[in-house]
Amino acid sequence: MSNKLLMQIMTSIVEGEPEATIDLTRQAIKANLEPLTIIDDGLMPGMDIVGDRFQTGEYFLPHLIIAASGMKGAMELLEPELKARQQALETTGTMVIGSVAGDIHEIGKSLVGTMMSASGFQVHDLGVDVPVEAFIAKIKETGANLLGLSALLTTTMTVQRKIIMALEEAGIRDQVKVIIGGAPISQEWADTIGADGYAEDAVGAIELAKRLVA
Numbered sequence: 001m002s003n004k005l006l007m008q009i010m011t012s013i014v015e016g017e018p019e020a021t022i023d024l025t026r027q028a029i030k031a032n033l034e035p036l037t038i039i040d041d042g043l044m045p046g047m048d049i050v051g052d053r054f055q056t057g058e059y060f061l062p063h064l065i066i067a068a069s070g071m072k073g074a075m076e077l078l079e080p081e082l083k084a085r086q087q088a089l090e091t092t093g094t095m096v097i098g099s100v101a102g103d104i105h106e107i108g109k110s111l112v113g114t115m116m117s118a119s120g121f122q123v124h125d126l127g128v129d130v131p132v133e134a135f136i137a138k139i140k141e142t143g144a145n146l147l148g149l150s151a152l153l154t155t156t157m158t159v160q161r162k163i164i165m166a167l168e169e170a171g172i173r174d175q176v177k178v179i180i181g182g183a184p185i186s187q188e189w190a191d192t193i194g195a196d197g198y199a200e201d202a203v204g205a206i207e208l209a210k211r212l213v214a
């Protein structure tokens, strides 16, 4: 991370200064830094440090909340930039995405949704803490061919399995490719629950989705 602004963005997240995070992000956009670079080399490393400190007991919930508000504010500035960089492509498919029931982590899910929409998918983002039935209903309503399930907690990742089972029960499992993600998720978990794929980040999600629906 050579750029000074990126370093400052990371530090502002770690030190819990959301206004500085937003202001520095604005400066980074003006300095023509790529939006994805700002996310991957500024904001995300900051969030990872905050997460680690929370795990070791050095930080508490308010630290997570403040860091997240900085990242969310920054993402509001970055989303239009991300979209502007990917010219309107032919619609690749229709995606339903959400954070599973019990999970209110929204930043990564929203980033994946934004990137997918910037790459030509028509995206229906159901938000966070989405009941299993709401996913099923939206897929039926929209005829979506791709489903993205985000889970950031070891306690909510099992809901991804429930949703795949519900797709089978509803007789629409063959209609959609299911991709999953979130901090505790792995390819191994995707294989275990019969998901069609796993991606570690938003860029990986696009590659995976395009390959699956091609």
Ligand code: B12
Pocket: 044, 047, 048, 049, 050, 051, 052, 054, 055, 061, 064, 065, 067, 068, 102, 103, 104, 105, 106, 107, 108, 109, 111, 112, 147, 148, 149, 150, 151, 152, 153, 154, 155, 179, 180, 181, 182, 183, 184, 198, 199, 200, 201, 202, 203, 205
């Ligand atoms: C911010 C944050 C919060 C915020 C969320 C605010 C918001 N509006 O989203 C708040 C404060 C609400 C929160 C609450 C909690 N949190 Co929290 N949180 C985090 C933190 C620090 C960052 C998450 C984040 O936004 N990262 C940035 C985004 C961009 O990254 P991402 O979410 O990982 O998404 C990327 C990939 O995972 C992937 N991806 C994500 N979704 C999808 C979906 C698909 C389909 C695909 C393909 C890819 C994909 O692509 C994304 C983009 O690159 C993480 C630590 C961490 N490093 O992850 C802990 C963390 C996830 N939280 C944790 C915990 C324990 C909690 C709480 C239980 C705390 C508590 N005691 O109450 C609650 C649970 C609330 C709930 N019911 O959901 C733990 C989870 C531990 C575990 N293994 O279960 C973590 C790992 C922290 C830790 N190290 O202990 N949290």
